[in-house]
Amino acid sequence: MTPTLSEVTVGDELPALTVPVTRADLVRYAGASGDFNPIHWNERFATEVGLPDVIAHGMLTMALAGRIVTEWAGDPGAVARYSVRFTRPVVVPDDGVGTEITVTGKVAAINEDGTVKVTITAKAADQAVLGGAQAHVRLP
Template structure:
């Protein structure tokens, strides 16, 4: 059942999810997106530019972070705006991968427009990787 605007209160957690990226998922994303920057699959290149190792694509992280909200909203067309700031890289270990945690909370409600601002807390190894991550969802 789709969420109802009147059932929401600021601070409500509407979705939570852990997403694990593997080196294989980075290669698949590179093929789908056309982003073959070697910092996403070669440790030697990543470290040569000052990174701690291979990192996940920013847009992959951004897309994975919003998916729990899309699932909660019930219809992708309800997402009317989505913005983030990339604050830290997600380093993907060759054996263990990388697990990103997403918590989505109601940040603000606009009763006139029937729009909920959902604030995302997106972390990797206990540190925020997407700052000011906000999704505006129309529930009209």
Template structure:
């Protein structure tokens, strides 16, 4: 898909996506990222430090969310800025099913120079897990 600047307006909604997360996903991400913090794989440790369960890596959650934008624009290199605030952890139960991160997004501002700001909403159940989640994207 190749989106052009002329095709978008403020309020344009990007296709929402759901991203499943299991304990196996966390192990794979830990191996790829090198982040083996026990809060992401050791339930006993996570509970001892006050977390509700093992939690997904923040950077993993952030990466899954931006996929809504990169899939929409068709080119990951079109994302020129991206930032979030981590607002709630994503607990991942050890039940073989795991959990889901739901992400929606819309064009919030036309910036000119073929750039738009896209605001994202990432939720896990009723909890908003990323705040101030915004990407600046250069369109054709």
């Protein structure tokens, strides 16, 4: 159930979210976004440029992490601002399983403008992949 502004308290935790990411997801995202950089699909190329393996698109990672807020708010249009820093790539092995991004969120502030500031943590392989991730959300 979507919370209302009057029901939210600083420190409230959003329901955690775990999102699987496979090589097939990367191919679909490349087609949708037009980002066909070979670091996102070609293991040989990725390792030649110093990466451990193929990595997920940064904007895909950002979008998947943002789902924690849109699902909690019940409306993608409720997000007034969303920002992240990319701190570590999400490695996606070609093992048929891929990887998982685990996302948590916490209400950090209730702003004077009526928005709720949510801080977001996203991890893959137990390592943070986004830094300074936050969203400002308008709740009913």
